[in-house]
Amino acid sequence: MIAEFLRHLDLTRGASPHTLRAYEGDLTQLADYLSKQNVALEKASHLHLRGFFGVQAASLSAATRSRRLAAIKSFYKFLVRRKVIEVSPARRIKAPKLPQRLPRAVPIDETFALLEAPPDKHPLGVRDRAMLELAYGCGLRISELCGLDLGSVDRSAGIVRVLGKGNKERLVPVNGTALEALDVWLEKRPLIAKDKAPAALFLNYRGGRLGVRNTRRHLEKHALKAGITRHITPHQLRHSFATHLLAGGADIRSIQELLGHASLSTTQRYTAVSFEQLQEAYDKAHPHA
Numbered sequence: 001m002i003a004e005f006l007r008h009l010d011l012t013r014g015a016s017p018h019t020l021r022a023y024e025g026d027l028t029q030l031a032d033y034l035s036k037q038n039v040a041l042e043k044a045s046h047l048h049l050r051g052f053f054g055v056q057a058a059s060l061s062a063a064t065r066s067r068r069l070a071a072i073k074s075f076y077k078f079l080v081r082r083k084v085i086e087v088s089p090a091r092r093i094k095a096p097k098l099p100q101r102l103p104r105a106v107p108i109d110e111t112f113a114l115l116e117a118p119p120d121k122h123p124l125g126v127r128d129r130a131m132l133e134l135a136y137g138c139g140l141r142i143s144e145l146c147g148l149d150l151g152s153v154d155r156s157a158g159i160v161r162v163l164g165k166g167n168k169e170r171l172v173p174v175n176g177t178a179l180e181a182l183d184v185w186l187e188k189r190p191l192i193a194k195d196k197a198p199a200a201l202f203l204n205y206r207g208g209r210l211g212v213r214n215t216r217r218h219l220e221k222h223a224l225k226a227g228i229t230r231h232i233t234p235h236q237l238r239h240s241f242a243t244h245l246l247a248g249g250a251d252i253r254s255i256q257e258l259l260g261h262a263s264l265s266t267t268q269r270y271t272a273v274s275f276e277q278l279q280e281a282y283d284k285a286h287p288h289a
Contacts, residue, residue, distance in 0.1 A: 001041060002027045005078050014167035016143065026071040042079060046089045053093070062096040069095050105243035106236050110228050111136060117222040123188035124205060128218050130178070130185035131202055131210075134160070135234060137178035139241030139259050141165075142212050142234040148201040155179060164260040172258055 006024055009015040015023075027041075033052050034044055049072065053065060060068070069090070076088035106114070115132050119125035135145050144162050152161045158179070159171045185202075194207035202210040216234060223232040242255050256264050 001079065001084070002031065002075070005075050008078060009074075016165060018143070022067060023071040023074075026068040027075055029068075030072060042084050044089050046092060049089055049093060066095045069093060104236055105240040106228075106232060108240075108244060110226070111237070111240055111244075113226040114219075114223055114228065114232070117226040120184075123185075123191045126181075126185050126188045127192075127202055127210075128222060130181040131215065132219070132222070132237070133178040133181040134174065136237045136241055137175045138162070138172045139238050139245075140172075141238060142215055145234070146200075146202065146210055146212050146215055149199040150201055151199070152201060153179075153182065155182075162260065165262075168260065170257070170260045 002024065005027070006020050009023065010020060030044075030049075030052055031041055033055070034041060034048060037048070039048055053069070056065065056068075073088065073090045073093075076085070076090045079085045080088055115129070115136065118128035118132065120129065131145065134140065134148075135142075138160050140160075140162060141164070144164055147163055148160070153159075153174065154161070158174055160174050162170050162172055164170055189203065192203050192205065192207055198209050200209035202215075204210045204214060219232060219234055219237075238259070242259060245255055245258070246252070253264065
C-alpha cells in the first residue's frame, strides 16, 4: 500500500524525490510501530496514531512531526479514495504549532564577496561563479539549480526555464552579470565534459551532473574564503534574492511569481524581514531610539 501511494504521488502529483523519500520513511516507521502491536496499516485507529506521535514527541522537532503527520494524513486519504477504508483515522489529529521563523538573508556586501570568491583560473571555479550568480540572480532553489540543463537558459531572451516544486515550470529573468559568468563557464565546460556528458548545465569534476550535496559543500568553501564566518546555505541566497528585490522596490506579487510560490502568504514573510531591517536602521540612527 505504501509503494502504491508513493507511485500515486510521483505520477499524479509530481512529488519531488526528496518528498517521496521522506514520506516513505515516515510511513515505514508507522508500519513498524503498528506491526509491534499486531495492527495492520489499514486497521489503525485514531488512538493508535496518537500513540505513535506520543512516542516520537520527545525526540523529533515540531517541523518533522508536522511533515510526518502530513504524510500520514495524505496516505489515509488515499486509502479512503481507494475504498480500502471508510474513514481516515488521522482526520482529527492536529498538527503541532510551528515556530515562526523569518528567512535569513545575506547582507548585500557579503553576497557580493561570496559571488567573487570562486577562483577564475580553474574551470571548476568558473563553474562555481556562474552557479552562484545564477542562484542569487534568479532566486533558485538548490534542486532547481542542479536540475538546469544546457537548454534551460535562453540567452537571447534573457530568461531561465526552471522546473520547480510539483514539476511546475516557470520563466525567470536572468541579469547580464549572471549571463556573462555563464558564458565563461560554457567556454570551459568542454574541459570537464566527457564523451557522454549529460545535458546538465553544471557538471562535477567527473563530467556528471553536479549534485545538491556537492553544491552545498562548494558554497560553504567559498563563503569561508569570502570571510563569512557564519553558516551560509544555498537557500539563504534565495532569501537574499527576494529580500534585496523587496528593498529595491519590487512588489510582493512579482516576487511571488519569480520565486514560484503557490501562496502569497509564503512570500509575505519577506515584508517582515524588510521591516526588521528598517527598525534596526531606525534604532541606530534616531536620537531618541
